[in-house]
Amino acid sequence: MLPSLVGAVERLPVAIFLVRVCDEGARVEFDNGAARALLGRQEPTLVGASPYELALAHFDAAFVERCRDALVRAGAIRERGVLRRADGAFLHVEVAVDAIRESDGGACTHYFVKARDVTSEVDLLARAAERDRDVAVSAVAAGVAHEINNPLTYVLSNLELLRRAVTGDLVQSADDALEGAQRIRRVVQDLSALAQPSVGDATSDVHAAIGAALNLTRKTLHADAVASTELAAVPRARIDRHQLVQVLVHLLTNASQALVPGAPGSVHVTCALVDGRVVVRVTDNGEGIEPALLPRVFEPFVTSRPAGGGRGLGLSICRRLVREAGGDIVITPAPGGGTTVTVTLDAAPARPVPVEGARPALAPRRARLLFVDDESRLCVLFRRLFERDHDVECLTSGGAALERLGAGAAYDAILCDLMMPGVSGRAVFEYIERSRPELTKRFVLVTGVTMGGELTEFAERAGVRVLVKPWEIDEIEGLVSDIAADVLAAAHPAP
Numbered sequence: 001m002l003p004s005l006v007g008a009v010e011r012l013p014v015a016i017f018l019v020r021v022c023d024e025g026a027r028v029e030f031d032n033g034a035a036r037a038l039l040g041r042q043e044p045t046l047v048g049a050s051p052y053e054l055a056l057a058h059f060d061a062a063f064v065e066r067c068r069d070a071l072v073r074a075g076a077i078r079e080r081g082v083l084r085r086a087d088g089a090f091l092h093v094e095v096a097v098d099a100i101r102e103s104d105g106g107a108c109t110h111y112f113v114k115a116r117d118v119t120s121e122v123d124l125l126a127r128a129a130e131r132d133r134d135v136a137v138s139a140v141a142a143g144v145a146h147e148i149n150n151p152l153t154y155v156l157s158n159l160e161l162l163r164r165a166v167t168g169d170l171v172q173s174a175d176d177a178l179e180g181a182q183r184i185r186r187v188v189q190d191l192s193a194l195a196q197p198s199v200g201d202a203t204s205d206v207h208a209a210i211g212a213a214l215n216l217t218r219k220t221l222h223a224d225a226v227a228s229t230e231l232a233a234v235p236r237a238r239i240d241r242h243q244l245v246q247v248l249v250h251l252l253t254n255a256s257q258a259l260v261p262g263a264p265g266s267v268h269v270t271c272a273l274v275d276g277r278v279v280v281r282v283t284d285n286g287e288g289i290e291p292a293l294l295p296r297v298f299e300p301f302v303t304s305r306p307a308g309g310g311r312g313l314g315l316s317i318c319r320r321l322v323r324e325a326g327g328d329i330v331i332t333p334a335p336g337g338g339t340t341v342t343v344t345l346d347a348a349p350a351r352p353v354p355v356e357g358a359r360p361a362l363a364p365r366r367a368r369l370l371f372v373d374d375e376s377r378l379c380v381l382f383r384r385l386f387e388r389d390h391d392v393e394c395l396t397s398g399g400a401a402l403e404r405l406g407a408g409a410a411y412d413a414i415l416c417d418l419m420m421p422g423v424s425g426r427a428v429f430e431y432i433e434r435s436r437p438e439l440t441k442r443f444v445l446v447t448g449v450t451m452g453g454e455l456t457e458f459a460e461r462a463g464v465r466v467l468v469k470p471w472e473i474d475e476i477e478g479l480v481s482d483i484a485a486d487v488l489a490a491a492h493p494a495p
Contacts, residue, residue: 015039017113019051026051029110038093038115040085051113058083067095075099075108080118092122148188149448150375153470156181157381160473185470186215202240203348206271206278207231209241213248214269220256225265227252234271237278237345239325244345247321247329250314251282251341258286258339278345285338289331297331318343366390367484368410372401372428373417373446382415385473386480398423402431405439413483414439415467418447429462440464444479 009016015035019026031046039058046054055064063081070077076098083093093115100110159181163174214227221227237244252267259265271280289297298319315331322329327345334340367390371382379394386392393411395401398420405428414432418425425445432439445459448469459466467479 015113015115017046017051017111017115019111019113021108021110026111028054035115038083038085038091038117040087040089042086051111058085067097071097071099071111080122083115091117092119094118145188145448147448148184149469150373150378152181152185152188153448154375154377154381156185156470157385157473157476161384181470186212202238203236204239204241204244206234206237206244206280206345209244209248210269210271210280212245213252216245216249217252217256220253221267222256222259222261222265224262225256225259225267227267227269230268230270232270232272234273234278234347235350236348237325237327238348239322239327239345243321243325247318247343248280248282250318251343254314255282255284255286255339255341258284258288260287273347274344276347278347280343280345281340282343283334283338283340285334285336288333288337288339291333298329367412367480367487369393369480369483370395370401370404370409370411370414370416372396372398372414372420372425374420375417378417385477390480390484397421398425398428401428405431405436411439411442412487413442413444413480415444415446418445426458429464433462442483444483 009030010032012032013034015038016030016032017028017035018030020029028046028049028051036043036046039054052064052068055067059081063079067077067079067081070079076096078094078096080092080094083091085091096114098112099108100112101108156178159174159178163171163178166174210229210231214229218227248269252269255267259267266285268283269280270283271278273279298315319329322343322345325345327343329341329343331339331341369382369386369390369392371379371392371394373379373382373394374396376396379396382394383392393404393409395404398416399422401414401416402423414428416425416428425447429440429443429445432443440462443462444465444467446467446469465479467476
């Protein structure tokens with residue numbers, strides 16, 4: 001090449017190789033500085049090297065053979081692969097190879113090779129895909145939670161009523177049915193929590209998050225493995241609950257996949273307060289991580305699993321979520337083999353407990369209750385629970401509720417479902433804010449969707465109480481009892 005052209009190509013930020021086809025097979029005839037930098041090579045030039053041997057030194061053999069076959073068939077390739085630099089770093093690169101011929105249809109004399117680092121591009125696409133997945137999962141989880149929690153609410157509540165009434169041999173049957181329904185409830189709540197977006201300066205009950213993550217990953221353990229916990233009393237941690245569950249699910253899944261099938265395996269989770277911070281450790285007795293790979297395990301796309309075993313994004317996501325919460329995460333070899341992942345989080349300040357004055361001893365009074373839900377069986381259940389002690393009206397649509405409110409109907413409390421066709425529970429509350437503001441403090445939002453994101457922000461802004469389905473009978477009875485006591489106290493203020 002002309003000296004001026006050589007100088008120009010040498011300064012290009014894109015890796016360039018010119019490969020000459022010869023009797024020995026092929027040899028590098030020219031390479032620029034960007035090419036050597038991309039490979040992490042210290043040589044002043046790679047001229048004379050075998051391109052095939054260079055490729056095998058820096059790429060997976062299967063990728064090299066796939067490119068070689070495509071080049072023989074088509075004379076040109078455009079491929080993306082993972083490049084292993086001389087210093088051990090991994091990059092995603094895009095490789096383009098074009099044949100240079102003596103004439104149209106003539107023999108190939110050279111190959112022009114161009115390569116560029118696309119790691120940041122691949123990383124951005126992967127993160128975008130991760131966000132899209134989270135949005136999709138959140139939408140599906142919300143729908144599933146609503147569709148399951150509605151029937152599950154009257155199943156659980158009716159089972160509790162039956163359990164109170166039965167005796168003898170039926171007690172165990174009722175207990176078994178309740179336990180099964182409660183397991184369904186926990187799974188739905190855990191999935192919903194996992195999909196919820198972060199909410200401001202959130203905090204988490206660490207024990208509850210560990211329990212949720214163990215429930216979600218228990219099936220990943222093979223038959224010879226066990227999961228155990230050692231949980232000391234700790235304060236709430238400064239991290240959003242769904243994000244902590246997400247981190248723990250990744251760590252528990254990795255630990256389970258590291259166990260050796262057919263051998264006794266263990267995954268042990270601990271938490272403790274160390275120097276004023278909450279420390280959670282996940283330890284497995286699996287195959288461990290190669291020492292050379294340990295410094296790089298948090299890098300995107302770095303994985304110790306075989307091809308197809310994972311994208312190498314889980315630990316990268318964990319580090320991002322933990323660091324965004326102001327915490328830290330480290331991986332160390334476990335004593336006796338295996339791996340320990342340590343997550344350290346800031347402890348949240350203790351929440352003040354409101355002190356209420358004693359209520360005056362007043363005779364019970366029937367409260368006027370409006371229950372709005374498009375699930376008719378829940379309306380039947382609500383009547384069954386409260387019509388003996390209170391005046392109960394049940395409606396099956398938000399539109400019907402607006403009609404009654406617009407006609408001036410008076411209520412001591414309104415319990416209204418959030419997700420209904422047509423007029424939603426939020427729309428009912430916004431109508432009350434505009435037209436019947438005296439009822440805003442008597443409004444209870446009922447939802448089958450786990451709290452988080454916009455729902456939490458709306459509830460906090462509006463100052464409304466929230467009842468999450470499926471409720472416990474004691475929970476809703478306590479809520480209605482409090483409402484009745486508030487109404488009675490307001491009617492008879494203390495002197």
